Amino acid sequence: MADDSTATQAAGVAADTAWVIVTGCLVMFMQAGFAMLEVGFSRMKNVGTVVAKVVTNLSVSSIAYWAVGFGFAFGAGGWFALIGGSGFFPTFSPGSQLHLPxxxxxxxxxxxxxxxxxxxCAVSLAIVWGTMIERTKFIVYILFGIPFAAFIYPLISHQLFGGGFLQATLGAQDFAGSTVVHLTGATAGFAGLLLLGPRIGKYVKGRANAIPGHNMPLAQLGVLILWFGWFGFNPGSTLNATN
Structure with missing residues (x-):
């Protein structure tokens, strides 16, 4: 009986692990959707920057989120239930004591x-950049992406995903990130728009000019990829397949 129980438990862990990884891969694939969508709606002269920005930010933000962002979002302790205070620079080794209550x-x-x-986190950051196409230099994407993944996004994530004040004390709930992911990214993007203003060439002598995208089929492909990725985004938020 003990062996059967152990085998059942191991199978459950394997199923949960596979579920989280597979759905996570679908969410990661959404970056290709954002890239195609932004490329399709941008002008030809900016396509190279858009593509490089997506790949570079995914790489840089992953390091920032691994180093401190994950700990700020889900670590135990912290400061006045505002942000996590442990789990920085995790090794994920079998013997590591990573406490994520x-x-x-x-x-x-x-x-x-x-x-x-x-x-x-990467999806939330992609929402920011989608609002700021053709408005900033390439280096600005990186300079903002690091603090966003390291602190800004984890601060909101801790409140609604990580047991922070809003979740633990007020009972706030957010399944699949309508606030944590989408509202955070949209708010940051809107702030960027207010600071940067319209794209160059949008207004000439007080008149608004249309700036059409250069490739609508690519934009449509991006929409379909994002749609497909959502089949991992929402179901994967359960973080398990057996319970």
Whole structure:
């Protein structure tokens, strides 16, 4: 009986791990959708910057989120339930003592949880950049992407995903990130628009000029990829397949 129970438990852990990783890969694939959508709606002269921005930001933000962002979002302790205070620079080794009380109910390993939560962060950052196409130099994307993944997004994530004040004290709930991912990205993008203003060439002598995208089929492909990715985004937010 004990052997049967152990085997059942191991199978459950394997199923939960596979679920989190597979759905996380679908969410990561959404970056291709954002890239195609932005390329399609931008002008030809800016296509190279858009594509390079997506890949570079995904790489840079992953390091920032691994180093401190994940700990700020889900770490135990913290400061006045505003942000997490442990789990920085995680090794994810079998012997590491990584305490993530807000998501301990999932039997998937911490490394799988980190991956899924990071690609959520990457989607939020992609929303920011989608609003700022053709408005900033390439280096600005990187300079903002690092603090966004390291602190800005984790601060909001801790409040609604990580057991922060809003979740633990006020009972606020956010399944699949309508606030944590989408509202955070949209708010940051709107702030960027207010600071940067319209694209060059949008207004000439007080008149608004249309700036059509250069490739509508690519934009349509981007929409379909994003649609497909959402089949991982929402179901994967359960972080398990067996409970």
């Amino acid at each position: 807000a998501i301990d109910w999932s039997t998937a390993p911490a490394s799988a949880k980190w991956f899924f939560e990071f690609v959520f």
